[in-house]
Amino acid sequence: MTSEEYADSLDYKVGRTDSDVRDYKVSVRHLDSWFGTKQALKDINFDVKENTVTALIGPSGCGKTTLIRCLNRMNEMTASAAVKGSVFLDKVDIYDRSVDPVIIKRRMGMVFQKPNPFPTMSIYDNVAAGLKLNGIRDKKLINEIVEESLKGAVLWEEVKDELDKPGISLSGGQQQRLCIARALAMQPEVLLMDEPTSALDPIASAKIEELMNDLKKDLTIIIVTHNMQQAARVSDYTAFMYLGELIEYGPTKQIFENPQKELTERYISGKFG
Amino acid sequence: MSNTSERKQIIQDSILRTNARRRIIDKAITVATIACVAAALIPLGSILFEVFKNGASAISFEFLTEPQGSIVRGDGGIGPAIQGTLIVVGLASLMGVPVGVLGGIYLSEYAGTGKFPYFVRFFNNVMTGLPSIVLGIVGYIILVLTIGSFNVMAGAIALSIIMIPIVLGVTEQTVKLVPNSVREAGHSLGIPKWKVTMFITLWSAKNGVLTGIVLGISRIAGETAPLITTILGTSLFFQGFFGPVDALPLRIWRLSQQPYDASHEFAWGSALILILMILSLSVALRYLVLERKFRLRLPPLSLNYSFPIVSGMLKKMRGTKE
Numbered sequence: 001m002t003s004e005e006y007a008d009s010l011d012y013k014v015g016r017t018d019s020d021v022r023d024y025k026v027s028v029r030h031l032d033s034w035f036g037t038k039q040a041l042k043d044i045n046f047d048v049k050e051n052t053v054t055a056l057i058g059p060s061g062c063g064k065t066t067l068i069r070c071l072n073r074m075n076e077m078t079a080s081a082a083v084k085g086s087v088f089l090d091k092v093d094i095y096d097r098s099v100d101p102v103i104i105k106r107r108m109g110m111v112f113q114k115p116n117p118f119p120t121m122s123i124y125d126n127v128a129a130g131l132k133l134n135g136i137r138d139k140k141l142i143n144e145i146v147e148e149s150l151k152g153a154v155l156w157e158e159v160k161d162e163l164d165k166p167g168i169s170l171s172g173g174q175q176q177r178l179c180i181a182r183a184l185a186m187q188p189e190v191l192l193m194d195e196p197t198s199a200l201d202p203i204a205s206a207k208i209e210e211l212m213n214d215l216k217k218d219l220t221i222i223i224v225t226h227n228m229q230q231a232a233r234v235s236d237y238t239a240f241m242y243l244g245e246l247i248e249y250g251p252t253k254q255i256f257e258n259p260q261k262e263l264t265e266r267y268i269s270g271k272f273g
Numbered sequence: 274m275s276n277t278s279e280r281k282q283i284i285q286d287s288i289l290r291t292n293a294r295r296r297i298i299d300k301a302i303t304v305a306t307i308a309c310v311a312a313a314l315i316p317l318g319s320i321l322f323e324v325f326k327n328g329a330s331a332i333s334f335e336f337l338t339e340p341q342g343s344i345v346r347g348d349g350g351i352g353p354a355i356q357g358t359l360i361v362v363g364l365a366s367l368m369g370v371p372v373g374v375l376g377g378i379y380l381s382e383y384a385g386t387g388k389f390p391y392f393v394r395f396f397n398n399v400m401t402g403l404p405s406i407v408l409g410i411v412g413y414i415i416l417v418l419t420i421g422s423f424n425v426m427a428g429a430i431a432l433s434i435i436m437i438p439i440v441l442g443v444t445e446q447t448v449k450l451v452p453n454s455v456r457e458a459g460h461s462l463g464i465p466k467w468k469v470t471m472f473i474t475l476w477s478a479k480n481g482v483l484t485g486i487v488l489g490i491s492r493i494a495g496e497t498a499p500l501i502t503t504i505l506g507t508s509l510f511f512q513g514f515f516g517p518v519d520a521l522p523l524r525i526w527r528l529s530q531q532p533y534d535a536s537h538e539f540a541w542g543s544a545l546i547l548i549l550m551i552l553s554l555s556v557a558l559r560y561l562v563l564e565r566k567f568r569l570r571l572p573p574l575s576l577n578y579s580f581p582i583v584s585g586m587l588k589k590m591r592g593t594k595e
Contacts, residue, residue: 074461106463116454120477130462133472179458186462 024088025050025220026071026190031085033066033075040066042244044085048237053212053221055235055252057228059272062241064224068192071222072108073101089190106134109183113195115175117167117182123150124163126178130186145185153181154211173204180211191215193223197230209234228268232256240264324544331542341508345533351543353510354524358547360511361428361504361520362494369433369493370440370486374475377444377482382470394445401438408434409499416503423505423517431499436489443488447481448474487558491551497522521547 024047033041041063048054056064069075071087073094086093094104117126125132127146136142146163150156155177159170167178176196183191193212197205212221212234225231231238232252239249240263248255248264259265266272335350342348376393384390408431416427451474459469475482500506506523521543528540 074457077457077460102463102465105461110461112454112457114454116458118455118458118473118477120479129473130464133464133468182462
């Protein structure tokens with residue numbers, strides 16, 4: 001359903017904690033997170049529907065990056081990070097003791113703020129890295145997937161004759177699309193993007209925003225962005241965070257045109273942030 | 274305020290007064306640093322020049338492949354020594370490189386800041402400075418007396434002990450330098466930690482690690498003291514892992530002690546061969562393995578500048594390639 005329909009449906013309630021987790025692709029329930037003694041996330045609850053783009057917005061330091069890193073358990077890589085609560089991917093709580101974090105990361109790909117292609121590998125090897133290191137040997141299959149992923153990241157036409165060039169020889173925007181292709185090669189179900197265009201020029205950013213629109217047909221995308229206008233352009237649902245709390249969550253149209261909370265309204269209209 | 278303007282005046286005056294002196298000191302220090310560089314390079318250059326000048330005349334196919342004939346007449350060559358060096362250094366590397374590299378990876382990727390890693394690092398640093406003759410004597414007691422004869426394995430083990438701290442130290446430093454973003458990118462693809470470490474992090478650091486390995490091999494190829502007490506040196510070719518064998522540093526030392534001109538010529542020739550072997554290893558590893566993969570030039574590593582000739586040769590090769 002479109003975001004307008006969702007805004008009118010009975011389904012929609014902020015912070016509703018008893019909604020059935022099975023209806024959603026990703027569900028966050030009572031998520032808390034600390035760095036040492038400082039609490040970075042306070043009782044976060046929201047649901048993400050499949051095949052949508054959800055944007056997390058908020059001023060610096062509000063916890064958006066921490067939240068998105070908690071979604072695929074990347075947060076654990078940081079020293080002194082602690083997490084309490086649940087994140088459900090389909091029906092399964094990824095923080096359950098029986099779940100292997102490595103498998104979760106295969107299902108939820110991540111694209112980082114600063115493009116980080118593997119420095120000593122060629123373009124082809126960069127995209128194929130995830131496949132090869134996960135035991136896939138069939139060269140034909142790898143070739144196919146590399147081509148598909150590069151096409152999916154709208155990079156194929158530009159690099160198809162130069163797949164052996166080192167990944168770092170590309171421009172910033174191309175590198176970021178290479179990182180997206182690398183993440184796509186793993187056929188993830190969810191793509192997490194942490195400020196993917198903040199280090200890019202407007203033309204490259206526009207290309208990546210177009211990309212998101214195409215990709216959401218097959219994946220669910222969650223994106224963190226500093227740029228409110230980008231959130232308004234690109235996302236179906238928006239979550240506004242402030243100082244570690246989820247203040248408001250809803251269809252983008254509704255958040256930007258008719259925010260329910262005053263804090264949201266003040267942020268949207270640029271009174272702070 | 275008059276105070277501030279007075280202060281400004283005082284400072285301006287002081288700057289003008291010391292200006293001339295400052296310029297002279299500037300120039301003097303520039304000259305001094307250049308002189309120090311020259312002082313460092315000239316002896317190295319002259320050594321290489323002497324070796325090439327005196328050793329070139331000894332080189333021939335016979336020299337490289339035949340065992341020693343009559344010392345007085347200068348028959349034969351240093352074939353066994355070349356073979357022995359290759360065997361002993363090769364064996365030592367086979368043992369030392371994996372231990373050094375994996376140890377370096379442990380310290381960089383898996384160790385925290387506890388007591389054990391601290392102890393490992395400290396101990397490693399101490400071992401880098403271990404006098405090789407001490408190692409030779411200990412090696413004699415532990416490895417030679419127990420086996421009953423001077424043997425190849427003893428020499429290889431002693432050399433590998435010299436090599437490990439060097440490789441470990443360099444590996445740790447270069448792997449640490451790999452930016453965290455690379456590791457995160459690897460992890461985000463759902464690759465287990467050991468694979469990220471070995472195939473992504475280590476692969477990104479392969480420049481530095483290979484340089485460390487070449488440094489280690491070059492160092493042990495020239496070590497004499499531990500070889501005196503472990504492999505003894507012979508005039509025969511390789512006879513088995515538990516018998517003695519010859520090596521270039523040993524041969525150079527023994528030949529130079531003989532009173533005959535022919536032996537001295539052989540000694541210079543051996544020195545030349547040893548230096549050429551080390552140089553070609555360095556060049557081969559850097560140029561063929563690392564640079565051929567990408568036509569982009571990789572940034573040179575300062576650790577390798579103990580071989581200025583290598584850089585010169587590399588430049589020449591790159592010149593002809595372009």
